[in-house]
Amino acid sequence: MYSSTKHWLTLLGLAFILTGCAKPDPILSLSGSTMGTTYHIKVVDNGQLPESLLLQNQIDIELEAVNNQMSTYRPKSEISRFNQMPIGSLKVSKDLVTVLNEGLRLYEATDGALDISIGPLINLWGFGPDKRPTIIPTDDEIALVKQRSGIHNVQVEGLRLIKQSNDLYLDLSSIAKGFGVDKVAELLRKHGATSFLVEIGGEVRTQGIKPDDTPWRIAIEKPNGQGDIEKIIALGDHAVATSGDYRNYYEDAGKRLSHIIDPRTGKPIDHRLTSVTVIHDSTMTADGYATALLVLGTEQGLKIANEQKLAAMFIDKSDDGFVTHYSEAFKPYLTTITN
Known part of the structure; x- marks a missing residue:
C-alpha cells in the first residue's frame, strides 16, 4: 500500500546473492515477471519436481491469482x-x-x-x-x-x-507481495522440495541448504541507491523483507517526498531512518512489519520490535554516512553475517 509507482509493487532495496558450486549441481533456476516487478527462484531438484516449463507455469498461475485478487491496478x-x-x-x-x-x-x-x-x-x-x-x-x-x-x-x-x-x-x-512469495514456497513444498530460494521484487524466503552444504545467502543493500551491499546473511528456513525510502520518491521545491506515507499524519515520512529489514517465518508478515517500522522511525520502531521479539535491522542516514541499529532478536543473525 505504501510502495507504489506506476507498477503495483516495487523492489525495496533487497538484493540476493546466489553462489554456485564448483561443479554442476541439480539446482533449477526460474525467473519471470509479476506484480510490476520480477521473480527469481532457485530450487534443488529432488527428482519429484515437474519439468521446468510445467513448474514455471504452475508458479505463474499462483502469482496471477494473487494479482487477480489483490492488485489495485x-x-x-x-x-x-x-x-x-x-x-x-x-x-x-x-x-x-x-x-x-x-x-x-x-x-x-x-x-x-x-x-x-x-x-x-x-x-x-x-x-x-x-x-x-x-x-x-x-x-x-x-x-x-x-x-x-x-x-x-x-x-x-x-x-x-x-x-x-x-x-x-x-x-x-x-503485504501482498510477501504473500506471493509464501504461496510459491508452499507450491514448491507440495512437490516435495526441501531446499529453495524464492524472491519477488526483493522479498525473499529460503529453506534448506544448497547441494554443496552451504546456505542460501542474502545480501541486504546499503540504502545509497548505488547497489552497494550493507550485510550478507544466511536466513535458514525464514523470510526477509526490506522497506526503504531511497528509490521511490519525487522532489517538490527542492524537498524530497518519500512514497512511504505515515497513516497517522497523512504525509510522507520525514526522518533519518531510510531502511528497515525484518526477518520472520512469514514473508507476508516481514513485508508488512518492514513498512510499519520504517514509518515509525528508529526509536519507536526499535521499541516495538523488541517488545514483539521481531528480528529487525534499522539503517539511519547520518552526516557521515549511515548508522545501523539492531533489535535483540536480530543480533543472533549477526554471527552469520559477513561484510
Whole structure:
C-alpha cells in the first residue's frame, strides 16, 4: 500500500546473492515477471519436481491469482471490485481474507503505522494508480481524504468483506507481495522440495541448504541507491523483507517526498531512518512489519520490535554516512553475517 509507482509493487532495496558450486549441481533456476516487478527462484531438484516449463507455469498461475485478487491496478481484481462498490458486502477468496486479516492484525500491532485503508492518501500523493499530483496536497485536503482511511469501516465475516463506508478504499500492496512469495514456497513444498530460494521484487524466503552444504545467502543493500551491499546473511528456513525510502520518491521545491506515507499524519515520512529489514517465518508478515517500522522511525520502531521479539535491522542516514541499529532478536543473525 505504501510502495507504489506506476507498477503495483516495487523492489525495496533487497538484493540476493546466489553462489554456485564448483561443479554442476541439480539446482533449477526460474525467473519471470509479476506484480510490476520480477521473480527469481532457485530450487534443488529432488527428482519429484515437474519439468521446468510445467513448474514455471504452475508458479505463474499462483502469482496471477494473487494479482487477480489483490492488485489495485487491475480494475476487475477482487480488491478493486470491493473498492469500487458502495456500502454492502462481497464474497471473496480465502487468500484475500487471509491477507486482509493479517493487515488488520498488523494495524493493531504497530499502533496504526500499517494501515491497509490508506489507499486514498497514497493516490492523493501520486504514488498509486493515479498520477502524480500537479500541486502538493494541502492540510485541509489531507484531512478530508483521511476520513476515507478508516479501517473500522471494513469487517470480515467468513469469506465476505463488509464495506461500511462508500469512500473506503483498501490497498494490500504492503503485504501482498510477501504473500506471493509464501504461496510459491508452499507450491514448491507440495512437490516435495526441501531446499529453495524464492524472491519477488526483493522479498525473499529460503529453506534448506544448497547441494554443496552451504546456505542460501542474502545480501541486504546499503540504502545509497548505488547497489552497494550493507550485510550478507544466511536466513535458514525464514523470510526477509526490506522497506526503504531511497528509490521511490519525487522532489517538490527542492524537498524530497518519500512514497512511504505515515497513516497517522497523512504525509510522507520525514526522518533519518531510510531502511528497515525484518526477518520472520512469514514473508507476508516481514513485508508488512518492514513498512510499519520504517514509518515509525528508529526509536519507536526499535521499541516495538523488541517488545514483539521481531528480528529487525534499522539503517539511519547520518552526516557521515549511515548508522545501523539492531533489535535483540536480530543480533543472533549477526554471527552469520559477513561484510
